[in-house]
Amino acid sequence: MTARTAPRRLDARAEDFEASFAELLTAKRETAVDVNNDVAAIIAEVQAKGDDAVIACTNKFDRLNLEGPEDLRIPQARLDAAAAQVPSETLEALKLAAERIEAFHARQMPQSMSFTDEAGVELGHRWSAVDAAGLYVPGGTAAYPSSVLMNAIPARVAGVERVVMVVPTPDGVENPLVLAAARLAGVTEVYRIGGAQAVAALAHGTDTIAPVDKIVGPGNAYVAAAKRQVFGTVGIDMIAGPSEILVVADGENDPAWIAADLLSQAEHDPSSQSILITDDAAFADEVARAVASQLQQLSRQDTATASWHDFGAIITVPSLADAVPLVDRLAPEHLELAVTDPDALADRIRHAGAIFLGRYTPEAVGDYVAGTNHVLPTARSARFSSGLSVLDFMKRTSLVRCDADSLGRIGPAAVALADAEGLEAHGRSVSVRLNR
Amino acid sequence: MTARTAPRRLDARAEDFEASFAELLTAKRETAVDVNNDVAAIIAEVQAKGDDAVIACTNKFDRLNLEGPEDLRIPQARLDAAAAQVPSETLEALKLAAERIEAFHARQMPQSMSFTDEAGVELGHRWSAVDAAGLYVPGGTAAYPSSVLMNAIPARVAGVERVVMVVPTPDGVENPLVLAAARLAGVTEVYRIGGAQAVAALAHGTDTIAPVDKIVGPGNAYVAAAKRQVFGTVGIDMIAGPSEILVVADGENDPAWIAADLLSQAEHDPSSQSILITDDAAFADEVARAVASQLQQLSRQDTATASWHDFGAIITVPSLADAVPLVDRLAPEHLELAVTDPDALADRIRHAGAIFLGRYTPEAVGDYVAGTNHVLPTARSARFSSGLSVLDFMKRTSLVRCDADSLGRIGPAAVALADAEGLEAHGRSVSVRLNR
Structure with a gap:
């Protein structure tokens, strides 16, 4: 160009x-870089060897010397120390941002619902949070504390219990602002890993890192390709x-x-x-x-x-x-x-x-x-898509309840359609309950 | 096994x-079949040659003899004829199903919102429908009219104007029940195409088939791989x-x-x-x-x-x-x-x-x-995910409004965070408006 x-x-x-x-x-x-094969190989390696593969990748790509799984996690004490290192004006600004993000996202909480219709069928749906969310934070210049707040706070507001952050520390360099933001946003675990290996660890789990259900956050071509590949095993947000x-x-x-x-x-x-x-x-x-x-x-x-x-x-x-x-x-x-x-x-x-x-x-x-x-x-x-919200960390379960009367009203149509589709057992599961 | x-x-x-x-x-x-390369080739072909590629693939894979773009569409008259062919008991059952699906999904319509907070900042979000949705319906034994209703009705309830259905007709065999369901569900266009070529046509558009914004519906390994590959150009539902x-x-x-x-x-x-x-x-x-x-x-x-x-x-x-x-x-x-x-x-x-x-x-x-x-x-x-709903056919736009006073209250924190992140121009766009 x-x-x-x-x-x-x-x-x-x-x-x-x-x-x-x-x-x-x-x-x-x-310019689209095709890293799909490299990424697939890394994911397969992490699935096969767990922590060992994650450590090997991290030592290689981020030039670290992690000796064992106990080195993967950035302990709470480091987060506390990082927060103490941040200038008070910046910390106050982070706090104001966090409060305002929390207040806005609290208004996004969806409502469960339930009603009985004129056929006597009780219908509804129930919203609930995912159990665990993984937040990818890039290392280097694109590591923004504001992004930590924007990704972690909606998860916490949704009610997610485990909010796991991964952030690479190339050459061992940590970003205190990012760690302070993680502390402020209520992130529950932080690991010093990045790239496809971090996405694989979050999706499939290792002995040290329990798997999550949803992975969000921006990253480079490797991270984007890895998110695309683990989609289905876990949920992902958009590819930014x-x-x-x-x-x-x-x-x-x-x-x-x-x-x-x-x-x-x-x-x-x-x-x-x-x-x-x-x-x-x-x-x-x-x-x-x-x-x-x-x-x-x-x-x-x-x-x-x-x-x-x-x-x-x-x-x-x-x-x-x-x-x-x-x-x-x-x-x-x-x-x-x-x-x-x-x-x-x-x-x-x-x-x-x-x-x-x-x-x-x-x-x-x-x-x-x-x-x-x-x-x-x-x-x-x-x-066709929306900004990140509490909905990204929640899912909906449909609810249906019939009794003998209401099944009698809508059941025959189900049997007719099952017959038309050639699904005999579908029809039978309804018809055995009719005319009792 | x-x-x-x-x-x-x-x-x-x-x-x-x-x-x-x-x-x-x-x-x-x-058993995972890797059809990614085949699918990528088909998508590239459709992007390069449009209708001609779609016709060539359809004639080859579905053993048809389409002569030109005008043969791609299944005209409304065929849908009407199909509906007339369906036994009345089945048609009545389809109608009952359609009415009940519509009634339930109407209750899922999300609310737009707007409020002014204590800092004087007006915040909100607005939901709106996508312009066009594409519905993939498999051919052969897995072609279920009930699935046509389940995919198309939520789109119509959401307010989607164009609901485009693609359904392969291998050897020219049409499924009258599927066509009748499409008519009942308010599908606006139907094309006799399937496979990766149909997904590519929906995502990238051809002279005959205008592109859609979201593609939903189940399919075989080729369809699933194609949906994964066009994700980002369009939205997709889950991989079923x-x-x-x-x-x-x-x-x-x-x-x-x-x-x-x-x-x-x-x-x-x-x-x-x-x-x-x-x-x-x-x-x-x-x-x-x-x-x-x-x-x-x-x-x-x-x-x-x-x-x-x-x-x-x-x-x-x-x-x-x-x-x-x-x-x-x-x-x-x-x-x-x-x-x-x-x-x-x-x-x-x-x-x-x-x-x-x-x-x-x-x-x-x-x-x-x-x-x-x-x-x-x-x-x-x-x-981590939910059943199909009207939300799959809608998206949310955030709304923010400050005036000089409210920007004066929250702006300085934005400047402090922009400084901390090394994003000078971000800070300047706020600070030029302060102290006026």
């Missing part, structure tokens, strides 16, 4: 707009892609604010994507200049520049209403509506992971302290 | 019980395994009824699994005899016998309370509680796809007319 030197500029009035927009929509932002922001803004905004918003996601990764849609061409130019200017001062300048030039875009539309179908086709992870009447626009939009309403709601508040979850669907998957 | 000649008998009082139960729990019921029933019964039941229930799932597939747990050893023997006797008269005798002998089990426990931990470890797709006080037992059980309460609730009513969904988690996945 040729690196671009400026973001795409699209004009919805232009003749070639549909072609340009389609190109933007389908532009590959990630690089982050995205789409800002719909009118000309009444401060260009510097909107530029800052676009850069807040561009700085994540060279594959991140920041898009502005506006009905004001002059404002579009001002934002473009503001982004260029702010890029000069940014510590993550190289990353943000690569993202903005390669995948960024500025789209001008005749009116804000024309933004609606474009937003739905992009189905962005994050959508900011920096306009006078954001509700009118939001009501017409069908596909977005999260919507940030109005000029004073920069997307970054959602990354940390709004209370909503920052694990959101990427790569247009907001068309 | 050596075919067994009788089901396993386990006694919880026996010394080797734990080993026997663990063996039962981990017994492989399906062979069906299961676990009956917990006391000695007060008619052994013939319980035997019929066990056989109702055994007749599905040689890999199906039927298990009885009882506190009455004499009753266990009676059920074993009743199963053997009923097997003699069953049209699907070979299938049911293979399933019952290879994977069936009868477990005796000292008391019904001892069944609870065993049930949770099995996490069955279907659980029948044929006991005097089923509620007391149900309250203590954590993991099951659906629970059928009491002596007059054979599992088969749930397959057809109870109203609950018969697409349920198999292979112990009830530990």
Whole structure:
């Protein structure tokens, strides 16, 4: 891929707009690396040899010298020490974030229900938490304490008893902020492992690490492939892609604010994507200049520049209403509506992971302290999936109860359908109970 | 695998019980066929050549002579004709089932919500339906009209506008019951295609078949592998395994009824699994005899016998309370509680796809007319997943709104966390809006 030197500029009035927009929509932002065979081999090794395989992989890939299974776990005392190491301002901010995340997610708790219908059949469903959840936290630069809160707190709110975190410590380097966040979020076990071997250990269990029922959290290509492969043995969350922001803004905004918003996601990764849609061409130019200017001062300048030039875009539309179908086709992870009447626009939009309403709601508040979850669907998957929630850590059991009378009312139809499908034993299990 | 000649008998009082139960729990019921490369090739072909590839695959695998894209669709007139062909008793039974399924699933509709918290931040979420859902229906013997209802009706209740069904017609043989069910369930398009090529067409779209956002429904190894591979481009439901029933019964039941229930799932597939747990050893023997006797008269005798002998089990426990931990470890797709006080037992059980309460609730009513969904988690996945519901066809968008005051209250913590994570542009997008 040729690196671009400026973001795409699209004009919805232009003749070639549909072609340009389609190109933007389908532009590959990630090069798929096929690690499936390597990952399958690691998973098979962990299934066969348990702790020994996990230790061998960890010593090899993370350059550690673990001697036995007792070295896998990061003990509670280390979590306490890590928390003591974190500056108090940061710790207070983490606590505020944790409280707000907990309060919002508590409102997501689903209701069990039960009713008796006119046929006399009692029907319902009951929600319950999974027994154990595994949380993958990447090592290195992408290890974010905020992500620990966002993944662990919904599990705790759902009522999950074991919340197990795995985090690699390459060359033995621990991230105190991540450990402090784990302590704050109520994580019950932490292991210093990563990669496919960590996912395999969580899914299949070892002598030291009891298996979990659901694995969540972002990771590299190996982790993503491993999650895909263990899906079925355990549940998994979505496969996260690089982050995205789409800002719909009118000309009444401060260009510097909107530029800052676009850069807040561009700085994540060279594959991140920041898009502005506006009905004001002059404002579009001002934002473009503001982004260029702010890029000069940014510590993550190289990353943000690569993202903005390669995948960024500025789209001008005749009116804000024309933004609606474009937003739905992009189905962005994050959508900011920096306009006078954001509700009118939001009501017409069908596909977005999260919507940030109005000029004073920069997307970054959602990354940390709004209370909503920052694990959101990427790569247009907001068309069919949702951000992480307590529901990801719960499951529903259906309940059915008939008595002789109500079975007498609905049973004959079941027998008729079983007959039609050639499933004789299905029909018999009902008919033996009829006419008693 | 050596075919067994009788089901396993386990006694919880026996010394080797734990080993026997663990063996039962981990017994492989399906031989995994690796068709990943074949499937990847088919998907790539459909992506590259669209309709032409779908037609070529269909003519080859289903032995048809489709001449062009216009032959792919089964027109509405055929659906009408199919419905006219179905005996009225069957059609009435399908209608009753459809009405009851719709009524139950209407109660699952989730609530959008919004509130302003004490910091003045407005938070909420909004549920909306996916635009288009694809429903895979297998051809041949496993083509069940009841499954068409169970997959399509929740999509329609959720508000999905396009519900697209694909069903292979090997050698041109159509199943009028399946087509009649599609008509009844409000399926909007039907295509005569199957296998990986159908999944690829639904996920990536062709000139004739517009892409969908979510694909549901059971299929063979090719279909399962294809769903796994397109996951991310579209959403998918669970990967369904062979069906299961676990009956917990006391000695007060008619052994013939319980035997019929066990056989109702055994007749599905040689890999199906039927298990009885009882506190009455004499009753266990009676059920074993009743199963053997009923097997003699069953049209699907070979299938049911293979399933019952290879994977069936009868477990005796000292008391019904001892069944609870065993049930949770099995996490069955279907659980029948044929006991005097089923509620007391149900309250203590954590993991099951659906629970059928009491002596007059054979599992088969749930397959057809109870109203609950018969697409349920198999292979112990009830530990972490749920039956199909309207939620599978909907997604949630988070909503956040700050004004200058509320951003002033929570913004500084966001800036502190962004700083701690080294994400300067995140912090700036908040701090530029503070102190105005």
